[in-house]
Amino acid sequence: MTPTRRSTALLTLALLFTLAFSAGCARPSDSVDAASGASQRAIQNKGSDTMVNLALAWAEAYRAQQPDVAIAVTGGGSGTGIAALINGTVDIANASREMKDGEIEQARAKGIEPVEHLVAIDALAIIVNPANPVDRLTIDQLADIFTGRITNWQELGGDDALIILVSRETNSGTHVYFLDEVVRKGDSSIKDIFAPQTMLMPSSVGITSEIQRNPHAIGYDGLGYVTEHEKLIAVARDAASTYVLPSVQSGADGSYPIARGLYMYTAGEPTGSIADFIAWIVGPAGQQIVADLGFVPLPQE
Amino acid sequence: MTTVQTPPPGAPSRRLGEVIIEALIVLAGASTVIIVALIFIFLLREGINTFLDIPLRQLFGQRWYPIEGYFGLLPLLVGTALVTVGAVLIAVPLGIIAAIYLGEIAPTWLREILKPLIEVLAGIPSIVLGFLGWVALAPIIQNLGAPTGLTAFTGSLLLAYMALPTIISISEDALYAVPKEYRDGSLAIGATQWQTIWRVVLPAARSGLVIAVMLGIGRVIGETMAVLLVTGNAANIPAFGPGMFFSPVRTMTATIAAEMGEVAQGSLHYNVLFGIGLILFLITFTVNWLAARLVGGNGARRSRGGLL
Numbered sequence: 001m002t003p004t005r006r007s008t009a010l011l012t013l014a015l016l017f018t019l020a021f022s023a024g025c026a027r028p029s030d031s032v033d034a035a036s037g038a039s040q041r042a043i044q045n046k047g048s049d050t051m052v053n054l055a056l057a058w059a060e061a062y063r064a065q066q067p068d069v070a071i072a073v074t075g076g077g078s079g080t081g082i083a084a085l086i087n088g089t090v091d092i093a094n095a096s097r098e099m100k101d102g103e104i105e106q107a108r109a110k111g112i113e114p115v116e117h118l119v120a121i122d123a124l125a126i127i128v129n130p131a132n133p134v135d136r137l138t139i140d141q142l143a144d145i146f147t148g149r150i151t152n153w154q155e156l157g158g159d160d161a162l163i164i165l166v167s168r169e170t171n172s173g174t175h176v177y178f179l180d181e182v183v184r185k186g187d188s189s190i191k192d193i194f195a196p197q198t199m200l201m202p203s204s205v206g207i208t209s210e211i212q213r214n215p216h217a218i219g220y221d222g223l224g225y226v227t228e229h230e231k232l233i234a235v236a237r238d239a240a241s242t243y244v245l246p247s248v249q250s251g252a253d254g255s256y257p258i259a260r261g262l263y264m265y266t267a268g269e270p271t272g273s274i275a276d277f278i279a280w281i282v283g284p285a286g287q288q289i290v291a292d293l294g295f296v297p298l299p300q301e
Numbered sequence: 302m303t304t305v306q307t308p309p310p311g312a313p314s315r316r317l318g319e320v321i322i323e324a325l326i327v328l329a330g331a332s333t334v335i336i337v338a339l340i341f342i343f344l345l346r347e348g349i350n351t352f353l354d355i356p357l358r359q360l361f362g363q364r365w366y367p368i369e370g371y372f373g374l375l376p377l378l379v380g381t382a383l384v385t386v387g388a389v390l391i392a393v394p395l396g397i398i399a400a401i402y403l404g405e406i407a408p409t410w411l412r413e414i415l416k417p418l419i420e421v422l423a424g425i426p427s428i429v430l431g432f433l434g435w436v437a438l439a440p441i442i443q444n445l446g447a448p449t450g451l452t453a454f455t456g457s458l459l460l461a462y463m464a465l466p467t468i469i470s471i472s473e474d475a476l477y478a479v480p481k482e483y484r485d486g487s488l489a490i491g492a493t494q495w496q497t498i499w500r501v502v503l504p505a506a507r508s509g510l511v512i513a514v515m516l517g518i519g520r521v522i523g524e525t526m527a528v529l530l531v532t533g534n535a536a537n538i539p540a541f542g543p544g545m546f547f548s549p550v551r552t553m554t555a556t557i558a559a560e561m562g563e564v565a566q567g568s569l570h571y572n573v574l575f576g577i578g579l580i581l582f583l584i585t586f587t588v589n590w591l592a593a594r595l596v597g598g599n600g601a602r603r604s605r606g607g608l609l
Contacts, residue, residue: 076562077562079562079564080562083562083564083565086565087566103565106565161448162448164448164449165535169534169559169560170367170368170560171559171560171562176368191369193364193366193369193371194366196363196364196365196536196538197535197537197548197549198535199449199534199535199549200534200535200551200559201534202529202530202559209435210449213439213440213443213450214443214449214450216448217449
């Protein structure tokens with residue numbers, strides 16, 4: 001073999017190797033699919049970021065009790081979880097709002113009948129920076145603030161400063177719930193939407209960190225996510241009603257006006273390990289975890 | 302051609318090897334072009350409904366609130382434009398000045414230390430820079446008097462630092478490609494070092510500098526994770542004036558990243574997100590085309606010969 005021929009052969013070999021390697025890159029995903037197909041016991045659970053800590057705590061506690069059942073929990077938002085249920089990639093979708101008619105239709109078009117399970121109640125807290133003197137607001141005032149009709153804290157008895165609006169992204173169930181119940185005051189004929197200057201945060205942490213460092217920001221988040229670094233606002237249905245601070249107590253007895261159900265959706269009535277898991281969640285053990293994380297447990301009959 | 306060469310021993314197999322190699326090289330080269338074409342076709346297929354189903358008047362509307370059917374792209378275009386213009390205004394002068402220092406003024410030993418360090422900056426993942434910006438930079442901007450720390454300017458500043466390594470290295474290469482005789486000639490007729498840099502070296506390196514700036518702009522427009530974290534994501538068109546850089550904005554890339562996970566495949570919202578991708582693709586394409594035009598045929602070839 002002449003030196004030229006050898007180097008040609010080497011180059012050919014190198015190029016073929018490159019091609020073989022790039023073709024090989026496609027393989028790992030196949031093997032992952034095969035693996036997940038083999039272990040039928042892994043329950044895929046995805047959706048609401050509000051519920052993600054709760055779902056993780058449930059999964060962990062349930063695993064301790066039933067070691068052969070694996071539960072994979074991911075967040076992403078209620079819309080993301082429901083979209084995954086419609087696309088058939090999860091067993092349980094977590095949602096901090098009810099499924100919309102359009103989503104139910106999309107699921108049915110794919111041959112999936114979504115079944116709703118109420119698993120906990122969440123009180124939605126309105127939070128501001130502790131330096132903000134404002135401590136109570138009505139639903140009307142909140143609607144005016146978040147639609148941009150009120151833009152200065154002075155109009156609410158606070159400092160002369162621009163109100164900075166902080167919200168979750170539109171794929172969050174919390175966002176949709178807040179839009180329906182606060183911005184539109186629960187009246188479906190009102191078509192108001194958030195003011196354009198509303199900052200949309202990709203996570204709960206995005207909201208709390210902005211509230212913590214900005215004395216003129218106002219936002220909302222699940223009660224379970226509020227820390228001592230944010231100040232809770234007492235909310236009244238209207239100026240004539242009493243102002244109530246959010247708590248497990250006021251959420252459970254219905255006196256706090258902005259509380260909502262947290263749901264799990266399954267494709268059809270659940271069976272086997274998924275049915276056992278959901279039954280355990282709504283039972284005493286699962287509801288104790290709900291209370292421990294600052295959410296409101298379901299009334300036990 | 303009728304020139305006949307005597308085939309060396311073992312020629313047939315060698316020719317076969319060459320044919321295979323040539324084919325592989327052509328394939329490797331063509332794959333880039335084919336992939337770009339495929340991406341464009343895919344974007345067009347998924348995104349074209351945006352422009353067919355939504356009246357243009359609504360597409361140029363001022364509200365972006367897709368879950369209620371508001372598909373006005375204007376706030377997103379303005380957001381991307383503000384962040385990009387801000388980043389370019391910061392990065393281009395800084396980058397070219399740094400390149401001049403590295404290429405023309407700094408002693409060799411210092412240059413050998415600085416260049417790799419600048420390239421390290423290019424290796425930092427954008428999400429890490431974004432996180433730093435969110436934790437460290439945003440509070441500083443807020444303390445400077447902005448209503449919130451999450452503003453277009455915060456994004457511009459981060460993106461400028463992300464584009465700087467690209468701009469510096471390519472500008473520096475362009476300066477390096479200017480023949481030494483130009484400088485010698487200029488200095489020999491009595492020009493100062495500053496006059497030489499400003500009047501001789503920079504004009505001679507013009508085409509390379511334009512490429513550096515354009516590649517920097519390309520990096521800035523396409524950046525996603527950092528801007529998602531620090532620009533506040535408010536789909537708002539700030540009032541015109543210097544203050545607009547200190548308002549929260551929502552860029553096109555951040556919109557796609559934030560909303561892609563939620564949409565049902567095939568819905569109008571899904572199509573519109575691809576439509577935004579299509580617009581971004583066309584903007585980058587235009588920037589590259591403009592770069593080629595600005596550089597001009599002859600200059601481009603000369604500088605490319607020197608650079609690559």
